[in-house]
Amino acid sequence: MSKLLRVNTRKKTFLFEEPGNSISSLGGRGLTSRMILDEVPADCHPLSRDNKIVIAPGILTGTPAANSSRLSVGSKSPLTGGIKESNSGGLVSYKLARLGIKAIVLEDKPEDDAWSMIIIKKNSVEILPADEYIGKGTNEMVEKMWAKYGDKVGVMCIGAAGEQRLSAASIQLADPHGRPGRAIGRGGLGAVMGSKKIKVIIVDDKGAEKVEMADKEAFKAASKAWAKMLADHPVTGQGLPGFGTAILVNIINEAGALPTKNFRSGRFEHAKDISGEKMVELIKERGGVVSEGCCPGCVIKCSQSYNDKDGNYLTSGFEYETIWAAGAHTMIKDMDDIAMLDRICDDVGVDTIDCCVALGIAMEGGVIEWGDGKAAIELLKKVGTDDPMGRIIGNGAHFTGQALGVDRVPTCKKQALPAYDPRAVKGVGVTYATTPMGADHTAGYGVTANILSVGGTVDPFEKPGNIDLSKNLQIATAAVDSAGFCLFVAFAVLDTENALQLIADMVNGRYGTRITPDDIIELGKSVLKSEYEFNEKAGFTKVDDQLPAFFKEQFPPHNVTWDYSIDELQEAKNF
Amino acid sequence: MPIIISINLFASLGRFTPPGGNNYSVDDETTVQILLEKLGVPLDEAKLVFVNGIKSGLNSILKDGDRVGIFPPVGGG
Numbered sequence: 289m290s291k292l293l294r295v296n297t298r299k300k301t302f303l304f305e306e307p308g309n310s311i312s313s314l315g316g317r318g319l320t321s322r323m324i325l326d327e328v329p330a331d332c333h334p335l336s337r338d339n340k341i342v343i344a345p346g347i348l349t350g351t352p353a354a355n356s357s358r359l360s361v362g363s364k365s366p367l368t369g370g371i372k373e374s375n376s377g378g379l380v381s382y383k384l385a386r387l388g389i390k391a392i393v394l395e396d397k398p399e400d401d402a403w404s405m406i407i408i409k410k411n412s413v414e415i416l417p418a419d420e421y422i423g424k425g426t427n428e429m430v431e432k433m434w435a436k437y438g439d440k441v442g443v444m445c446i447g448a449a450g451e452q453r454l455s456a457a458s459i460q461l462a463d464p465h466g467r468p469g470r471a472i473g474r475g476g477l478g479a480v481m482g483s484k485k486i487k488v489i490i491v492d493d494k495g496a497e498k499v500e501m502a503d504k505e506a507f508k509a510a511s512k513a514w515a516k517m518l519a520d521h522p523v524t525g526q527g528l529p530g531f532g533t534a535i536l537v538n539i540i541n542e543a544g545a546l547p548t549k550n551f552r553s554g555r556f557e558h559a560k561d562i563s564g565e566k567m568v569e570l571i572k573e574r575g576g577v578v579s580e581g582c583c584p585g586c587v588i589k590c591s592q593s594y595n596d597k598d599g600n601y602l603t604s605g606f607e608y609e610t611i612w613a614a615g616a617h618t619m620i621k622d623m624d625d626i627a628m629l630d631r632i633c634d635d636v637g638v639d640t641i642d643c644c645v646a647l648g649i650a651m652e653g654g655v656i657e658w659g660d661g662k663a664a665i666e667l668l669k670k671v672g673t674d675d676p677m678g679r680i681i682g683n684g685a686h687f688t689g690q691a692l693g694v695d696r697v698p699t700c701k702k703q704a705l706p707a708y709d710p711r712a713v714k715g716v717g718v719t720y721a722t723t724p725m726g727a728d729h730t731a732g733y734g735v736t737a738n739i740l741s742v743g744g745t746v747d748p749f750e751k752p753g754n755i756d757l758s759k760n761l762q763i764a765t766a767a768v769d770s771a772g773f774c775l776f777v778a779f780a781v782l783d784t785e786n787a788l789q790l791i792a793d794m795v796n797g798r799y800g801t802r803i804t805p806d807d808i809i810e811l812g813k814s815v816l817k818s819e820y821e822f823n824e825k826a827g828f829t830k831v832d833d834q835l836p837a838f839f840k841e842q843f844p845p846h847n848v849t850w851d852y853s854i855d856e857l858q859e860a861k862n863f
Numbered sequence: 864m865p866i867i868i869s870i871n872l873f874a875s876l877g878r879f880t881p882p883g884g885n886n887y888s889v890d891d892e893t894t895v896q897i898l899l900e901k902l903g904v905p906l907d908e909a910k911l912v913f914v915n916g917i918k919s920g921l922n923s924i925l926k927d928g929d930r931v932g933i934f935p936p937v938g939g940g
Contacts (some may be wrong), residue, residue, distance in 0.1 A: 522910070533939030540875045542932035544916035554916075559921055564939075565877055590939070606938050733940055740938050741911060741918070753935035779938040845916055 290390040295406060297484040300415045307390055311500050313801075316346035317373040318770035319391055320362025323724075324371055325818045327393075330825030333559065334366035335453055335483040335797070339396040340356040343444075343489075346772015350385025350499040351507065353794050354515040356773040357382040357583035359444075361460065364826070365475035367455040367642070367684055368701040369725040371822040372475035377583035378461025379813050380442035381494035384408075385772075386515040387603075398485045405488045406438065418487040423448055425635035426460040426468035433490055434466055442491035443468075447637025448672030452680035455702075455830065456642040457482060460634055463582045463591065470582050473639040474601075474703065474728060476684070499798070509799025514790045515567050521780035523701045523742065528590035529579040529775060533608040534564035536735075537801030541616075542674070543739050544845045545712035545748070548616045549650045549658060551705070551807040553844045554712050558621035562611050566623060567594065574599050588776055594627050603631040609729070612707035613644030618651060618664060625661030625838075629668055636672040642684035645704035647857030649685050653692030680854055696838050701726035701828075710835055711843040712799045712849045715747045718758035722833045724819035730775055732762035736782060743782030749848045749855075759860045767812035771795075813863055820861065866893045866927040872898065872909075875935050879904045889925065899933065907928040910936045 289312070291304045301697060311322055316584075320342040320836045332338035343364045348356040359381035366373035384392070387410060405418035429445045436649075443462040451456040457478030459467040464713075472478070501507050516813035518524045527535055537559055540546045546638060560566060571578050577593035582605060608625060615627040616618060629647070633640040647664045650656055655677070656663040670678030679690045685704035689697030700707040703726030710717025715734020723731035734757045738748035746753040768775055782789040788805035795803055831854065839850035869885040872878075879902050881887060889898055897910050899921070910918045911934040925931065 457926060527874065527935065527937045528939060531937075535874055536939040537939045538939055539913075539932070539934050542871075542873075542913045542934075543918075563873075563876060729940055735940065736938070739918070739937075742936075744937060745918070769910065775940070808910035838890070 290388045292391050292393060293389050293408070294393045294395060295415065297394055297404065297486060300404060302413050302415065314770065315349070315390070316344055316358065316772045317766060317858070318811060319344045320360045320373050321371060321394070321520040321815055321818045322362065323391070323821045324362045329502055330822050331362060334364045337397040339364050341477065341480050341481055342392040343486070345385040345756045347770060348794055348798060349381050349772035351511070351798055352585065352793070354518055354585055355777050356448070356588045356772045357585050358769070358772050358774055359803050360808050361459060361472045361477050362771060363477050364481045364592055365477070365726070366453070366479045368703050370701060370726065370828055371724055372477060373725070373769065373821045374474045374477055376461055376470045376472045377586070377774065378444065378463055378470040378701040379440065379584065380444050380461055380489070380491050380856070381493040381772065382584040383442040384494040385499060386493040387491070388812055388845065389509065392489070394484050394486060399491045401489050403485045405490065406486060406549055407531065409492045410595060421487050422451060426637055427635050429463040429488055430466055430468045433488060435461070437490050437492060439466070440464070442489060446478040446481050447486035447635060448684045451636045452477040452672065452679065452682065453482045453685060454638065454671070454679065455479060456592055456646070456682055456684035458637050458639050458795045460532050460637050463604060464584065465580065465593070465604070467604045468634055469591070469603060471634065471639065476724065480712070482787070484723065496752070501798055502800030503797045507794055510790050510793035511588040513796065515587055516554050517784050517787060517790070518609060518705050518777060521783060523768040523779040524588050524776060528588050530604065531564035531568055531591050532592050534567050534611050535608065536564065536842050537611060538565040538610045539631065539739065540708060543712065543748070545739065546612065546616050547707065547709045549619055550617060550652050550707060554709055555845055556616035559616065560838050561621045562615040562623055562626060567606065570623060571595070579747050588774065589778065596624060601628050603634065606630055607705045610644065613641050614647070618648045619659035620661040620664060622661050625665060631839065632668045638671055638682055639684070642704040643681055643704055645685040645698065646681045646688040647695060649680065649688045649694050650655065652696055653694045673752060686750040688757050692712065698836060699727060700835055701832055703727045708735055709843055711839060711848040712846055714751065714754040715748065715757040715772065717835065717850060718754055718852070718857065718860050719762060721835050721857050723762060724816070724823050730760045730765070731762040732765055733778065734758050734761060734776070736761070736779070742779050749846060751852070755856070755859045759863060762816060762860070763809060763812035763863065765812070766815035767808045770811060770815060831853055834856050865889065867926065868929045868931055869931050870926050872904065872933045874937055876904060876908060876933055886908045893925050894921065895919065895925065898931070898939065902930065903935050904933065908935050909933050
């Protein structure tokens with residue numbers, strides 16, 4: 289059975305522990321949220337010794353199941369003050385699973401200023417001094433770690449923003465090409481890692497055996513059908529590999545839902561200049577890579593390698609949300625400026641959504657001009673330095689709004705809203721308001737039925753159906769995040785009748801259990817209930833499940849508004 | 864009597880966008896389907912039809928000044 293690896297960051301000691309019965313069948317988000325609820329006092333300060341970080345592969349991670357290598361990281365968030373699970377690709381999850389490690393738990397915090405790194409191999413765990421790496425960006429970190437510990441080792445590290453414990457700090461992961469373009473982005477978990485003075489974690493699975501299978505043939509049959517389902521669906525098989533997630537820029541703009549100039553309208557006149565189509569054109573011209581995977585076993589391959597004008601590598605994992613936040617939201621229309629902003633965020637280690645939304649708030653507050661990409665780059669470069677303005681931006685959109693006296697700050701539970709206006713895509717708006725994570729599109733992606741006609745259709749402008757759409761997606765997503773699957777499998781899952789059965793068959797083949805699709809849904813519900821319980825103990829009430837009042841304004845071009853009552857929204861949590 | 868519309872196709876269908884698509888003349892009473900057939904777009908690939916930013920179908924009848932956007936199946940996030 290796989291084990292928990294507990295690391296005491298103050299004593300620099302570790303121990304392996306058998307998981308107790310209550311968590312033995314859990315993985316991914318299900319495991320991180322349950323352990324945070326059980327082990328972290330909800331009223332603790334997120335940067336105090338009482339907080340923990342739980343780093344967990346999913347239930348199916350380590351198997352050959354396609355797209356099952358996501359890594360879940362859970363903690364109490366310094367940004368929202370609530371429970372947080374953020375997940376990402378990269379190499380760490382798959383390697384941990386192969387090493388039989390169910391989760392790494394970072395506990396306590398040092399009393400001195402000495403930094404450490406953790407190196408995990410098949411037969412050893414080392415906690416070594418890491419002071420020499422302090423101040424280094426994540427690009428250099430991954431380069432140095434691969435040079436020292438071998439190409440393809442798993443690397444998760446923080447940049448200067450995490451070292452400074454800024455509320456929007458991320459943890460960046462190396463992708464299979466050695467680029468730190470994969471982020472545990474949302475909720476400031478890099479700050480928690482920084483509070484524990486851990487700069488980097490290395491995971492090397494050399495010599496590890498394949499994960500055990502209770503019924504190899506049954507697993508193989510289900511896994512083969514699963515991979516075929518992903519390859520055959522037009523979104524996972526063609527759209528995402530063809531244009532990346534930025535394929536969404538044009539359609540969300542066309543639908544009148546692309547938040548422009550800090551959520552003032554749903555159309556950006558330069559949308560085509562920052563679209564997936566434009567990105568692919570530039571990548572091809574400059575000898576980059578249009579489609580590559582970000583974690584082992586990926587068959588979707590929506591990541592890419594984007595070069596600058598001179599053909600030199602600039603960034604990867606160049607996502608729709610980032611392009612929107614740094615683009616339409618700020619009115620910046622130069623793709624190279626946007627790519628540079630993405631690179632800086634990754635290198636200094638901050639969430640691209642929260643910090644690029646913060647750049648728009650800086651424009652709102654008159655610090656720089658709307659649409660001025662060069663000024664935005666200079667401002668973002670201050671993050672990670674001692675410049676107070678850098679500290680402000682690095683603490684995210686909410687903090688920046690307060691610091692600058694801005695009254696138009698698009699956050700929920702202090703986390704910045706992503707790239708779909710809630711008034712024109714109400715299914716995802718309900719998710720922003722009610723997910724325990726703070727505004728997060730991935731927690732229940734109602735864009736599917738609202739805009740993309742995946743998993744049915746629900747009118748995006750009117751209330752009927754959107755509470756249920758969000759609720760059902762939030763439940764399903766909690767289960768998907770627990771399995772270790774990339775959320776993008778959902779596009780195919782929602783359109784495939786026996787997809788949940790295939791997941792159940794893979795779990796049963798791996799563990800010899802007899803779970804059913806209903807059990808998967810029940811798992812999703814229980815994960816959310818753990819998260820609600822933590823947030824209640826931390827002091828959250830239904831009043832926190834609201835969007836800012838300015839969303840009552842009419843939103844062009846469709847002139848839609850946001851008028852859910854407090855109690856109407858609570859229905860999304862009623863199951 | 865011809866009407867003027869704007870027609871844009873995206874992603875893998877981008878190559879079907881006609882020159883001058885933002886001022887494109889079609890006959891009155893033209894449906895989205897007739898328009899797409901005229902442009903040679905494989906109908907089974909035109910999964911998402913927007914007319915003036917509202918999700919519509921192949922049978923929608925176009926009016927003067929309409930803005931039409933056509934997409935293959937797309938997703939992301």
